[in-house]
Amino acid sequence: MKKPSDVPLPFLLDITHQFSDQRKLGSGGYGEVYKGVLDDGSEIAVKKLYNMPGFDDEQFKNEFNNLTRVHHQNIVRLIGYCDEVRHVIFKENGENLLAKMIYKVLCFEYMQGGSLEKFVAEEHRGLDWLTRYKIIKGICEGLDYLHGGLKEPIFHLDLKPANILLGKDMVPKIADFGLSRLFNGTQTHTTKVCIGTLNYMPPEYLQKRQISNKYDVFSLGVIIIEIMTGPMGFAKYAALSSPQQFVELVHNNWMERIGTTSKYAEQDCQQVKRCIEIALCCVEAERDKRPTIRHIIHELKKTETNGTASSWDKATLAKIGQWGGVGGGPRDIEVAPQRLESLTIRSGEVIYSLEFSYSDHSGQQHTAGPWGGHGPNKGSYHRTIMLDPSEYLLEISGTTGPFDRAPAGVITSLSFVTSAGSYGPFGQVRGTSFQVPVQSNGSIVGFFASAGWYVDSFGIYVNPKQESTKEGETVLAKIGPWGGEGGNTWDIKVAPHHLDSVKICSGMVVDSIEFSYHGHGEQMHTVGPWGSAGGSSCTIELGPSEFLTGAYGTTGSFTDEPADVVTSLTLVTNARSYGPFGQGGGIPFQVPMQSNNSIVGFFGRAGSYLHAIGVYVNPEQKAMEQEAGLTRIGPWGGTGGTAHHMDDKPEPHLLESITIHCGTVIDSITFSYSDHCGSQHTIGPWGGPGGNAYLIQLKPLEFVQGISGTFGPFGTSANVITSLALATSQSRGYGPFGQGGGTPFNLPVGSDGCIVGFFGRAGSYLEAIGAYVQTY
Structure with missing residues (x-):
């Protein structure tokens, strides 16, 4: 909120x-x-x-x-x-x-x-x-x-x-x-x-x-x-x-x-x-x-029985996402899913609508949707996928990007992989890619979304275990990994319950990761390091009520490594963000958690570097509450120029306006905000005076809920922000500004928060940008 x-x-x-x-x-x-x-x-x-x-x-x-x-x-x-x-x-x-x-x-x-x-x-x-x-x-x-x-x-x-x-x-x-x-x-x-x-x-x-x-x-x-x-x-x-x-x-x-x-x-x-x-x-x-x-x-x-107890009380589900823009209205299911039965997709240039059926814990069938398709175009292609009794949805991938009346982005393509085969792609593969594989007998059993004329964004419900589990057994969703096939496979031996600390070594890329956690018996376990000890070391100690609620990063090629590596990694908790570690480049991935879900451990591949990373999700983390203060997420971009932030300024309450100067790349950014007392403040400009000026004046009840763009080399700078786009709560999109090129990044903010300010680095151009996110 x-x-x-x-x-x-x-x-x-x-x-x-x-x-x-x-x-x-x-x-x-x-x-x-x-x-x-x-x-x-x-x-x-x-x-x-x-x-x-x-x-x-x-x-x-x-x-x-x-x-x-x-x-x-x-x-x-x-x-x-x-x-x-x-x-x-x-x-x-x-x-x-x-x-x-x-x-x-x-x-x-x-x-x-x-x-x-x-x-x-x-x-x-x-x-x-x-x-x-x-x-x-x-x-x-x-x-x-x-x-x-x-x-x-x-x-x-x-x-x-x-x-x-x-x-x-x-x-x-x-x-x-x-x-x-x-x-x-x-x-x-x-x-x-x-x-x-x-x-x-x-x-x-x-x-x-x-x-x-x-x-x-x-x-x-x-x-x-x-x-x-x-x-x-x-x-x-x-x-x-x-x-x-x-x-x-x-x-x-x-x-x-x-x-x-x-x-x-x-x-x-x-x-x-x-x-x-x-x-x-x-x-x-x-x-x-x-x-x-x-x-x-x-x-x-x-008094509750199988008939009257909430289906959600009986389910153990991980709720992960969303991917896409911020337009459309929220869509979700009322009854907790146990097994996905069918999928119906209408597509053309983008994904116009999504409909699916599923069975709940008691075996009763439900149909959700269609979500989307409320505009004049319903999509020229229609496909229904009926899953066999022994067939489960194991992976979903696709792309997101701006389209027509949705400059903030929609789902432009979708592909599905089941235990029996693959389906798609549906729509046109263009824009920023995403991929969500599910491991260890888990499967995707349902969806939630934002939709209107199109499917603007969506997320998934993951059932960690298709077969029944013993009472008291820890049930975790295993999501990923993202990255290359190099190095050796690494995993944990004891199921994690709460993540305590993470140590990351990084330089140009992520060299290694090590972490400690408590199991259900409250015994401490330390895993790693996976990879080499190169680069700078950073240890993240999570507080008693601090939980890891998201992981973002990029994967790509590096020097003479035959397989891709994790080129950057950012970890986000319910209190703040850490990173990015590594300088980025390549294909982005993001794993945001919903509800009381949290990331409690990792698995992956590593050799001289961290080649791939996946996450263990605890769907039943209790008593997760937002800590006071702002969360700094990012920055994305280069390390040149001078660092700029708002740490010594009055805490922002609402973002009022943003001015962007751009040509081929983003030359500078200026923004104004009001604090909790109603006083207005102007920050910037950060960067040079070149390019054309674009003023974004936010309307009442309009909040910035997403920022995306690209960064890459330009002139003598190793990395600058080459494009920038903003999405707001009133289904408006601003941009993209700049001509783009390089590594994409994307920061969607949930419906319970908004972006209230920025930080970054700037010299002759805007070299890097991050966001202050307030969650309520």
Whole structure:
């Protein structure tokens, strides 16, 4: 999640049509909500807060900063804000009067599914039990994060179905979280919140205005009752003589429906009974008798069976990628895959769409897609690949590059290798290449992507073991290797659990690698060195909560070596980046991790140099959290000129503009950014004054999410940046600038981060460039 940005009022007025009634989505206790439509067609929710007595500006700023740290899959994402004052003239009794208009506005992600309120229905109609249980558990997990996942707890104080929004896959997200803390809690505010939501307020608040974490638990109990029994459920409960009578009523009603629709009927009915019992505990009149949200989640998990437990809880999958551009909308699967069954590709000049089917842990089949193909051209070539029962997808490769309406890049070609043969290439092989081979009985079982008119980018799900494993056995995905066939094969003997340190010797290329790790028994193991001891040595000691989340590099020829070697290597953790080691050149490779996956070890080939490298991925790394501060990734390019960085400047918050001078190569770069206090700073120019000037002025809510280019020799310089291109969050691409040539590089940033600044080296030209990446 990118850190929310300061959005100018004119921009908000434009995207909401002056806060028109046609764009109004609804209103609540804190303000009115409007739909905002951005230039690229994407939508956001714009909440214009009421101007209430007791509204304290300083408190608004302090508490808003707390909200920016909220990041959870069951919480609506805050993406921007506005805090402006305008003076307007109006007439009253024939006189011109000056009025002050205060605009305090919050911008959130837009949820197309709408609110839970319109899905609440009785037992005999509406959503099935599994979907209702998924919503109940998601709300609980979001509330648990608000109460216990932050340094200071956030009490919602207005939890109700109207404030639970649903995504396309019915994943619930809590909205209006923390807005109560933006106000002083005056009588006016209390009265405003009470309107229409009295049923969700606990007795101690109605009688004594007492607030605690048990306030939200009471509201949650009412919501669970309504999810299970309909909008009049709480009134039905109040009308009965005993709680047990209500439990039996709900249980019997659901037995009638579940008995004919679920193969886990008995287990599901028991879960229904336990859920309604938990809900009744939540609405106890005495708040001390209500459970904590953490206890509620614990009790819910005890009820889960093969039917209701999340398929992801039962799966061990590595999520790796993405490769490609930053355009299109996100696409992913809802049910964890176990085995890939078929692939359908539509292609022409590029990959227009991808569709696939897979079976889950219980053997049920699912179809995902088609992803892409929403433009006028659907692709002239159509191919469906049906995998035999004993056939597995072992490798995927392809190319990425700019195309037509997607200057930021799309997937231009794809090829597949299975245990039985190969398919492709589909599309036209051009641009930057990638290759992802899977080893040791693992296979690719599914995909995730960004897509619109084309398949803009995609990543893979890897099942580390096609055959069943023993309980407690470490299951790792083995990905790679990349490089040449020279030297000897090297691998580890004991399965790694956590990587502790990496030692790399490098000069022109990567000479050797050595690393230490802990196995599952917490015993330390040291492996290597693989290769020779030439070049400079660097040892990377990972902190206790630091995990390796990506590896980037290049492979190519070197001197008289008959086989390719690893010419450069960069390692990225959840806290920072290390490298690049080696001076690069050749074919790039990149292995970015997703979710809680991490790289825990290596394998490869080595002789006099490191010829090839692959990685072991732990799909189940727990408690991986982003450490504070910026991550420096790169630089790519040469070692000439003077080093430039931002380490002694105020920490950047948002990139505002970039100016590039270029001709044949990139002559210089200048950029401006705002810090966390809103002050603007200009850095550069780094490099010479030659070439034509190009100014990129980023719009509100536009973030740089990718940088790519090439570097190579020019004039008397061994390496300079020969081309540069930028991609942003609004599906825009800028460049390429410069004429290119040499070794390509690419830095895509995930949806939870953005590039906020640069560093590098420069003399007469821009010799090298790296990026400061902020992940939230």
